[in-house]
Amino acid sequence: NDNYPETVAVMLWGLDAIKTRGESIGILLELVGAEPVKEGTGRIVRYELKTLAEVGHPRIDILGNLSGIFRDSFVNIIELLDDLFQRAATADEPVEQNFIRKHALALQAQGIENISARLFSNPAGDFGSLVNDRVVDSNWESADELGDTWQGRNVFSYGRQDKGQARPEILQELLKGCDRIVQEIDSVEYGLTDIQEYYANTGGLKLAAEKQRGKKVSASFVESFSKDTTPRKLEDLLRMEYRTKLLNPKWAEAMANQGSGGAYEISQRMTALIGWGGTANFADNWVYDGAAETYALDAEMAQKLREANPEAFRNIIGRMLEANGRGLWEADEEKLQKLRELYDVADEKIEGVSRFG
Structure with a gap:
């Protein structure tokens, strides 16, 4: 049948x-x-x-x-x-x-x-x-x-x-x-x-x-x-969840205000985003664009996350770069260069030689 x-x-x-x-x-x-x-x-x-x-x-x-x-x-x-x-x-x-x-x-x-x-x-x-x-x-x-x-x-x-x-x-x-x-x-x-x-x-x-x-x-x-x-x-459920959580300004702010634990939660979701890219070929550019704008390219948010939990912040940035490398996200070179710089800063902070002291 x-x-x-x-x-x-x-x-x-x-x-x-x-x-x-x-x-x-x-x-x-x-x-x-x-x-x-x-x-x-x-x-x-x-x-x-x-x-x-x-x-x-x-x-x-x-x-x-x-x-x-x-x-x-x-x-x-x-x-x-x-x-x-x-x-x-x-x-x-x-x-x-x-x-x-x-x-x-x-x-x-x-x-x-x-x-x-x-x-x-x-x-x-x-x-x-x-x-x-x-x-x-x-x-x-x-x-x-x-x-x-x-x-x-x-x-x-x-x-x-x-x-x-x-x-x-x-x-x-x-x-x-x-x-x-x-x-x-x-x-x-x-x-x-x-x-x-x-x-x-x-x-x-x-x-x-x-x-x-x-x-x-x-x-x-x-x-x-x-x-x-x-x-x-x-696919519909993934898009709905990304709109209401990861890319929701209220959710992002609430997580950032929770300090280390909140940064960890954001980091976990960036890893899961890569996971769905790998297993379900989920590669909606707007999700990665929104995540980059919210958690990396917003200087105040980036500083807050980096100071609260440098390892989580490095993972957030690292997953964005990984997504681009795997063809899950198309981003312009200027944006990628900024992300690489942020990754290096997070790396330095973790190693204890951050120029931010």
Whole structure:
């Protein structure tokens, strides 16, 4: 059915699931066409497949990407979901109405084991995609490297049988078929541009899927804290966040007035901006132009940040120069020269030989 994606990646994060009482799992169940069955105490004992007539759409296949906290905190839920995927894969239903079965049969034909494995995470006992480590250290040459890093860290399958078994063939096939990613955001406290985890995981998955598919993969976010839960596109959400936070004069002033901690927060967001450039090719010139004007080329602001936290200020400037070097930002030579001078001044201050005393 051309109207429906065959495979959707769903991000399952632990703290989000706890705070929303499992709304991200609800998204997954709706795609598969299933519902929870509870015992008398209210405990979920099974996820039951609804009939195709009840579902109203084909069963969508799932690539479930588990955060380390979700993986370790919800072992019972993971096993119930794994059981659901196995039953969906063996359901007596036409493959054009059950994409889980369709893809499981294709995997079986390749001689692959555990063909209904759909839940992937980092190695057992370990956390993170390491994409953010590479971005923070500026240790990457191409976007492909970041996608490969994500994929290499997420080939580990979890369920009733698998407890971190590497199943790269299944992950690769799921990525090849994945044409969209869905993630729930549970609060306004931390958005996509505030911390490194979003680009490192969601952005990393997007990049890995695009490499396998050979074309763009869309990412949509459901803001469960809002009355309007219409899925929002990644690019639209990034632009909205940059307007309301990083480039918002009131936000910038509030951060600058918080001293060292505020400068650090600005610095973190500049690093995340590079991360989204690397993983989602986000390269809107106006964002970098605005950041440069706000935090670097405004002499009063630059001095305030430099004095409050020289390391953070150096990173803010350094990320702007890095963005230009990576082709994410087109800036004129005069502006770049000014930024280089500011970087050198920050460097000198950190080394204790600042001409500003």
